[in-house]
Amino acid sequence: MSGLLSEFMIRAALAGVGVALAAPWLGVFVVWRRMAYFGDAVGHAAVLGVALSLMIQLPVTLGVAAVAVTVALVIAALEHPRVGLGADALLGVMSHGALAFGLIAVSFLPGARLNLEAYLFGDILAVGWADVGVIWAGAAVIAAVIGWRWRGLLTATVNPDLAWSAGLNPDRDRRILTLALALLVALAIKVVGALLITALLVIPAAAARPLSRSPEMMLGVAMGIGVLSALVGLGLSYAADTPAGPSVVVVSVVCFVLGRAIGSLRTG
Template sequence: MSGLFSEFMIRAALAGLGVALAAPWLGVFVVWRRMAYFGDAVAHAAVLGVALSLMLELPVVLGVMGVAVIVALAIAAMETPRGGIGADSLLGVLSHGALAFGLIAVSFLPGARLNLEAYLFGDILAVSWGDVAVIWGGAAAIVGVIAWRWRALLTSTVNPDLAWSSGMNPDHDRRILTLALALLVALAIKVVGALLITALLIIPAAAARPLSRSPEVMLVAGMGIGAVSALCGLGLSYEFDTPAGPSIVAVAVVAFALGRLMPARSAA
């Protein structure tokens, strides 16, 4: 039991909580706007960001953030179907293409293959106090920006025409959401990894949706589910020696399944 309260577990718990509490602020809009594939594309691009960071000897967070922003903005620019290709197909090409090029780039780095699993599935137990500070600082920035634009984002999500007529700019708010999503990906890659970031983004919000009477209740419930998933997943990982990132996501999936069994309320 004392091992659960060792310094590395405390750092891991704080890092997991930082990401879990910030993710639902974006997750509620990702769920409402049906942007799951968008989140996947940005998350997969993180692997390319990792490779470029290692090549240029830059902090991984900066490399991942830069590539994620570029990919996110590129996706936003390609939303309108072109040449008979649907937006979902373009997202699929960009998502898997970024992942493929990232994996190829990593293969050219000496010794990087051994660390690739940490970037794909996370290595939350290896976070430092510096990582914790960066995660909480970034999480605070995400929460601050989304809270500031909450009403505008909500209006443009529910009724874009009403947003335009009210003097709001849905395109501007979507870009804000896109940049915040890129920041979350950069923060979360060490916690759950590039392949599981979207799960942590979507599952707590989706689990909270049937149980919520309002968007604000959905947000708070999603934060609670995310926090419990992070802490319980870490505890299970320690107890049964399972990978920490997948364990966190697995707990969130169980919460989602239990939520579906409960009587639904007026969903947000």
């Protein structure tokens, strides 16, 4: 018990909870808009951001955010009908291309290969108090921005034409969502890593969907599932000596299965 209350575990728990509270604000829209592959592409770009940050000696969070924003904006530009490429094919190219470029770039950094697993799968147990502060500050920004644009984003998600007629700007709201997603990727890379970021976005929100009767309820339930996954996953990691990031995701998957089962019982 004393190990669970040690300082590094407290820092890890606070970092995990901070990301778990931030992710559902975007995860619900990722699920509603079927943007999982978009989140995957931006998440994989984080590895390239890490490599560039180390090359030019920038803070990793800043470098990851810059690359994630760039990749997201490039995808948005290439999705224009004149490009003539399907969205699924485009996202596949960008997702795997960004990851491949990132892995190659990391291979040129002396000593970086030793830390590559931490960037791919997260190293939540290694976060410091400064990291915790950055995560919670970023989570507050994400919650404030998405909360401010909540109604506009909901309207544009349900019916873009209705949003335009109501004087809203779905394109602007999509850009806001994109920037917030890039910020979340930068915050979450130390917690779950580049390969598992999309899981943190999608799974709690998808698990909450059959248990919710309104968008706001879905957001709240997803937050609860995310926090539960972070804390139980950390406890499982400590008790069974398993990787922390994947353990958090496994607990999320269990919550998803239970949520779907409960939802089926309700509708059945």
